Structures are given as C-alpha cells and as structure tokens.
Amino acid sequence: MLITNARTLGAGTSDSLEATQILVADGKVKAIVTGRADAPQQTDARVIDVQGALVTPGLVDIHVHLREPGETHKETIATGTAAAARGGWTTVCAMPNTVPDPHTPQLLAQVQELIREHAVINVHAYSPITRGLTSDDVVDIIAQAEAGAVGFSNDGKGVQKAGTMWRAMQLAAQVNRPVATHAEDESIKGEGVINEGEASARLDLPGIHRLAETVQVARDALIAEATGAHYHLCHASTVESMRILRRAQADGVNMSAEATPHHLLLTDADIPADDANWKVNPPLRSQLDAAAVLEGLNDGTISAIATDNAPHTDPEKHCSFRTGAFGLVTNEHSFALLYTHLVRTGKLSLRRLVELLTTGPADLYHLDAGRLSVGVPADLAAYALDSQSLIDPAAFVGMGHNNPFVNTPVQGDCVLTLCGGRVVNWQPTLGPQN
Structure with a gap:
C-alpha cells in the first residue's frame, strides 16, 4: 500500500x-x-x-468505555473500536466498569478473548483496583499485572478509603503499573449532578462542589509520594487539581494526568438547558478551570488527552440531569474538535496536540504505539x-x-x-x- x-x-x-x-x-x-x-x-x-x-501516528486513547461484557445495549467491543478507528485511534485502553468487572485473571482473560475476537484496533484492558469497584477488597494486583492488565482503575467511582488506595499503590509500585483514578469524594458529591455554580443555580439542579475532586487528588498525591507508585489522574478538571499536580511533580512525585476534549472545549456556562446530553462526571466546570487545564497541556503538567468515551442509550440521555446517566461520546471527532478550537485559534500548537494524542499517552503507559517510523x-x-x-x-x-x-x-x-x-x-x- x-x-x-x-x-x-x-x-x-x-x-x-x-x-x-x-x-x-x-x-x-x-x-x-x-x-x-x-x-x-x-x-x-x-x-x-x-x-x-x-x-500522524495512530492516536492512543488511555481512557475508553467499551461496555462489553454486560452492557452491550450501550456499546460492544466491535462497535466501540470501530468508532475509535473512525476518529484515528489505533490503540485504546478499556476501563473495567463492566458487568462483571474483570477482578480476577480468569475474568480478565475472558475480556482479552473478546478483544481478540472482535476489536478492529489494538485494545489493552484495565483491571479494577477493587472487586466490584468498591472501596474495599483490593484485587490481586500482582496476578492481574501478570495476566496483562495495562493498569488499575475504578473509573466511575472514587476510592473512598485512603487505606485501600495505600494498599493498592504499594502493590502497583511493585509491578510498575499506573493507578488511574476517578478522584471523587462521595461525601462531598452527595446527590450532585452538575458543577456547583452559575449553571446549577440557573437550572435549579443539585451541584457537585469542586472539592469532591480535589480533596482526593491531594490525598492521593501524598500516597503516591509515600509508595513511589505511578498515580494517574483521569479527566483532570479543576484549577486546584492542576495546582496540586504541578506542585507534586515539582517535588518528584510520579504523578500524571489526562485532559478530555469536553473539559477543554466546554464549560458549565455552555449548558443550554436541563439536558442530560451535557451530563458528565466530573462535570463541565468554569472557564477558569478550562483555562487551567489548557495551561497544563501547554506547560507539560498534563501529558495526554484521553476521551473518556462513555456511550449510553438514547433514553438514558434524552432526559433531565437528575435522572440521566453520566458520560459523553467524542472519540469519532476528537482530533477535529481539538484542531478546530485549539490549534486554529492559536491556543495549542499542532505539534503539541499530536504529541498529547500519541507519544504522550504511549510513553506514560509504556505502550508500543504512537510513533510513525520505518519498521x-x-x-x-x-x-x-x-x-x-x-x-x-x-x-x-x-x-x-x-x-x-x-x-x-x-x-x-x-x-x-x-x-x-x-x-x-x-x-x-x-x-x-x-
């Protein structure tokens, strides 16, 4: 060819x-x-x-939801990887919030077999941090790594107990796998469905205070420092999270982060109505937050853009924030959206955008991907x-x-x-x- x-x-x-x-x-x-x-x-x-x-090299997405097994009415490995390919992604890492979650080597092997049978691109599977994505019962991290887990994540749920995260990071450090966290303190989040601020007041919806994210980022930074584990923050979204990350990295803590297209390009002020198609977790934040995340891309604090592509059925999204599911899909047009709104407007260089979508995430996760060269x-x-x-x-x-x-x-x-x-x-x- x-x-x-x-x-x-x-x-x-x-x-x-x-x-x-x-x-x-x-x-x-x-x-x-x-x-x-x-x-x-x-x-x-x-x-x-x-x-x-x-x-460019094929893009590398370290945060997707393929929904299989257990929720194939939302997405399958076949359709999810075809959608990724439509956007230029050739390597993706699939989150483990499936039914069941792959918390044993046997369950992980079943997911890997489905990937071999149905994926049209390269797929690496995460293991959960804990069985059932709870705040207890850390999986056998050594065995899961040996079985091929690309990393460990309870994405969709924050680990509520510091002791659980401490044990998980101690073990993850031994196998040199990232712990990719959805930072969210449920005692602060409460019943919130949207960022607490102007939009929540305008739409009369219960808000999620930004501290729900940042208190766990601060906690986990200290645990990462104590254990030497690679801590990766999924979908960074606040000014305070960026400040914690920058400080920890300066202190030599092995912390990394990803940004999503939607947290870069949208804010809660853009939400036009009580429409769950705009509902995502963490929620769309303020303009100051979006600017802080963009600054993190430019100064190297953030080294990857990942989609957090989260497909849901139409009834789950064509409804109110109060009842709708959290999550957006962007992976079929991520490059185009970012090129149009960041590169063409002079907010990010084309070279940096390509790095953030290829070599950045590949290097973070030690993946043989993200480069275009002979051989x-x-x-x-x-x-x-x-x-x-x-x-x-x-x-x-x-x-x-x-x-x-x-x-x-x-x-x-x-x-x-x-x-x-x-x-x-x-x-x-x-x-x-x-």
Missing part, C-alpha cells in the same frame, strides 16, 4: 508540514519519503491518495485539515449518540485510519482509489 500526497510534521519544533509518501508492506511501515523525492517504487502497491491530508506497525491516521464538515450523530459508527457537539462545524476530520497495515476507517471524501 502506497499512501501519496500526505503531509506530515517536519523535523524541529515548528508546525511546518512537508510532503510525504508512505509505503506499507506486511503490516509495517516500509519506507517514508519526504520532500520532493520520488515515491518508493512498488509497482504492485495499492495507491491511496490522501489529497494533502495530515498523516514499526503501520498504525496511522489522516486528517483533512482544510475541509469543513458537521458532526452528525446519524453518521456515528459507535452506538452512543450522547454528544454535546452535535451539528458543530469542524475542520480536520479523520478520513483514513490504518491499524497494522489494514484499512479500518475510510471516509468517502477520499473518493475511489486504485
């Missing part, structure tokens, strides 16, 4: 793009030719003309930077439609995705190829 008329980021630190042609054979990148050089000679190659699209698996994606499109839920590949960006115009839609040299996403804008 010969990919022609591509553009890639050039050497150095600028966002300059250079003409590139890429030859793929036997599932790997065989040659990359940049500049005005002739294309690699391969007379029997299938030629794909990407018409000036930006080609590596041909995991790559192409984005039409100069073309505009609308986000249309009727065209979504995944089963979830719960996306607050519906009908938003974007540039940089993903038009081609290869995983292991296989075409796993092809948009008709490319036209017929030979």
